[in-house]
Amino acid sequence: MLRGIALLTAALSLFAASVQAETYIVGSGGTYRPFEYENSQKQLEGFDIDIIKAIAKAENFEVKLVNTPWEGIFATLNSGDRDIIISGITITDKRQKMVDFSTPYFPAEQAIVVPSTSTIASLAALKTQKVGVVNSSTGDIVVSDELGKSSTAIKRFDNTPLMLQELYEDGIGAAVGDVGVVKYYIKTHPEKQFKLVSDAKFERQYFGIAVAKGNDALRNKINAGLKQIVADGTYAKIYRTWFDNNVPTLPAQ
Amino acid sequence: MSGFRWEIIQEYLPLFIDGALMTLKCTVICVITGTLWGLTLGLGRLAQAPHGPWKQVLRFAVQWPVRIYISAFRGTPLFVQIMVVHFALIPLFINPRDGILVSGGIMSADVARSLRADYGAFLSCIVAITLNAGAYVSEIFRAGIQSIDRGQMEASRSLGMTWGRTMRKVILPQAFRRMLPPLGNNAIAIVKDSSLASAIGLADLAYAARTVSGAYATYWEPYLVISLVYWVFTFLLSLMVQLLEKRFGKSDSR
Numbered sequence: 457m458l459r460g461i462a463l464l465t466a467a468l469s470l471f472a473a474s475v476q477a478e479t480y481i482v483g484s485g486g487t488y489r490p491f492e493y494e495n496s497q498k499q500l501e502g503f504d505i506d507i508i509k510a511i512a513k514a515e516n517f518e519v520k521l522v523n524t525p526w527e528g529i530f531a532t533l534n535s536g537d538r539d540i541i542i543s544g545i546t547i548t549d550k551r552q553k554m555v556d557f558s559t560p561y562f563p564a565e566q567a568i569v570v571p572s573t574s575t576i577a578s579l580a581a582l583k584t585q586k587v588g589v590v591n592s593s594t595g596d597i598v599v600s601d602e603l604g605k606s607s608t609a610i611k612r613f614d615n616t617p618l619m620l621q622e623l624y625e626d627g628i629g630a631a632v633g634d635v636g637v638v639k640y641y642i643k644t645h646p647e648k649q650f651k652l653v654s655d656a657k658f659e660r661q662y663f664g665i666a667v668a669k670g671n672d673a674l675r676n677k678i679n680a681g682l683k684q685i686v687a688d689g690t691y692a693k694i695y696r697t698w699f700d701n702n703v704p705t706l707p708a709q
Numbered sequence: 710m711s712g713f714r715w716e717i718i719q720e721y722l723p724l725f726i727d728g729a730l731m732t733l734k735c736t737v738i739c740v741i742t743g744t745l746w747g748l749t750l751g752l753g754r755l756a757q758a759p760h761g762p763w764k765q766v767l768r769f770a771v772q773w774p775v776r777i778y779i780s781a782f783r784g785t786p787l788f789v790q791i792m793v794v795h796f797a798l799i800p801l802f803i804n805p806r807d808g809i810l811v812s813g814g815i816m817s818a819d820v821a822r823s824l825r826a827d828y829g830a831f832l833s834c835i836v837a838i839t840l841n842a843g844a845y846v847s848e849i850f851r852a853g854i855q856s857i858d859r860g861q862m863e864a865s866r867s868l869g870m871t872w873g874r875t876m877r878k879v880i881l882p883q884a885f886r887r888m889l890p891p892l893g894n895n896a897i898a899i900v901k902d903s904s905l906a907s908a909i910g911l912a913d914l915a916y917a918a919r920t921v922s923g924a925y926a927t928y929w930e931p932y933l934v935i936s937l938v939y940w941v942f943t944f945l946l947s948l949m950v951q952l953l954e955k956r957f958g959k960s961d962s963r
Contacts, residue, residue: 528922550925554927586826591923596923606721611910612910612920612923613908618908625804626826
C-alpha cells in the first residue's frame with residue numbers, strides 16, 4: 457500500500473515535470489516587410505516574428521504562427537481564432553477599446569513619401585493632393601485628421617507596396633506610411649525614385665502586441681517576456697539585425 | 710455579439726452615401742457598356758460564312774479570337790483582372806512617363822496624371838468589369854440568337870432584307886425577350902462584383918465598410934449595413950427585370 461502511494465507520487469511528479477508548454481496561436485499579417493513577411497517557404501519572417509519568438513522562449517511557451525490578413529485581424533482575437541496578434545500594430549485609443557495591448561515594443565512614426573521631383577514639404581501641403589494610406593493604419597488616422605475622414609481625396613489601400621505602386625503610377629500625389637516600412641521599400645526599389653518628407657506634426661507612437669480584451673494572464677506573460685529580452689540584450693540583437701545600431705529605449709507604457 | 714452601435718455608422722455616413730452612389734454609378738455604366746461589348750462579341754462569336762473566301766477569314770480572324778477572349782475572361786478571377794487592368798493595362802496607355810497615349814501625343818502628361826489621380830480606380834473598375842461582363846453577356850447573346858428558329862432568318866433574307874437589318878428588326882427583338890432573365894442576372898452580378906474594386910481604392914460601398922471596420926476594429930456594424938444596401942440594390946434590380954419581362958411579354962398570345 458505504502459509502496460503504491462510512493463509510486464503514485466513519483467509518477468505524478470514525473471508527469472508535472474513533463475507538462476507540455478502552453479501553445480498560443482499568433483496572428484500576423486504577412487505583407488509588412490521588414491516587420492513580417494512570408495519567405496519563399498511560406499514561413500513568416502521579420503522583426504515582429506523574432507520578437508514574439510524571443511518572448512515565447514523567455515516565458516517558456518510555444519507559439520504557432522499563422523499568416524492573418526490585416527483586414528479583420530482584430531476580430532480574430534475576440535472570436536478566439538488567435539491568442540496573440542503581433543503585426544506592427546500602433547497602439548491607439550480606438551483600438552484599446554477593442555483589444556488589450558502589451559507594453560510598447562517598437563517606436564513608430566509616420567513619414568510622407570513623394571516622388572523625388574515633388575515640392576511637397578509638409579503634412580499641410582497634402583491638403584491639395586490625393587493622398588494614399590494603408591487602410592486603418594496610423595497614417596490613415598493622421599491624414600484623416602488633416603483632410604477629414606470622409607474625404608474622397610484619401611485613397612486607402614490594403615498594404616504599403618500596393619500604395620507605393622499607385623504613387624509610382626501617379627494615381628496619388630503622396631503617400632503616408634510607417635517610416636520603417638517605407639525606408640525599407642525605398643532602399644530596395646531605388647528605380648522608383650521616391651523621397652521621404654517628415655513633419656513635426658507626426659507624433660511618436662508605439663507598436664504593441666495585442667491580446668483579446670481582458671486576457672490579462674497572457675498580457676502579463678508577454679510583458680514579463682518583453683522586459684526580460686530587453687534586459688538580457690536579445691531585443692537589441694534583434695533590432696540590429698533588422699534596422700540599425702540606434703537601439704531605442706522603450707517606455708514602460 | 711455586442712449591441713449594434715449605430716453611432717459608428719452615423720459618424721461615417723457621408724462615406725457610406727458617397728459609396729452607395731459610386732456603386733450605383735459603376736453598375737449603371739458597366740451594365741450598359743458590358744451589354745454593348747457583349748453584343749459585339751456575341752455577333753463576332755457567331756460570325757460565319759457558309760462558303761467562299763470569307764469562310765476562313767471570319768472563322769480565324771473573328772470567331773476564334775473572340776472564343777479565346779471569352780475563355781480567358783471567364784477563366785480568370787475578376788479580382789485578378791481588376792488588378793491587372795489597374796496596375797498594368799491602364800498604365801500601359803495613360804502613364805505620364807511612357808504611356809502609349811502620352812508618347813503618341815494624344816494626351817499630355819498632365820492630363821494623364823490628373824486622370825489617374827481623379828478617376829484612376831473608377832476607370833480601371835469600369836474597364837475591368839466591362840471586359841469581364843462582355844465575355845459573359847456575349848454567351849447570353851449567342852444563346853438568345855441561336856434560340857430563334859432558323860426559319861426567321863431564312864424568311865426575312867428571302868424577303869430581301871440584309872443580314873444587318875434582319876438582325877435589327879427580326880432576330881434581336883425576339884431574342885432579347887428570352888435574354889432578359891440572364892441579362893438581369895448579370896446586372897445583379899455586376900452590383901456585387903463592383904465591391905472588388907475597393908481594393909484599388911475605389912470609394913464604393915465596400916470601401917466605406919473597410920474604412921470603418923479598420924478605424925474601429927469592428928466588422929459587425931459596417932458589413933451588416935452594406936449587405937443590406939447591396940441587397941436593396943439587387944432586389945430593386947430584379948424588380949425592374951420582372952417589369953421589363955412583363956412589358957416585353959405583352960405580345961405573347963397566351
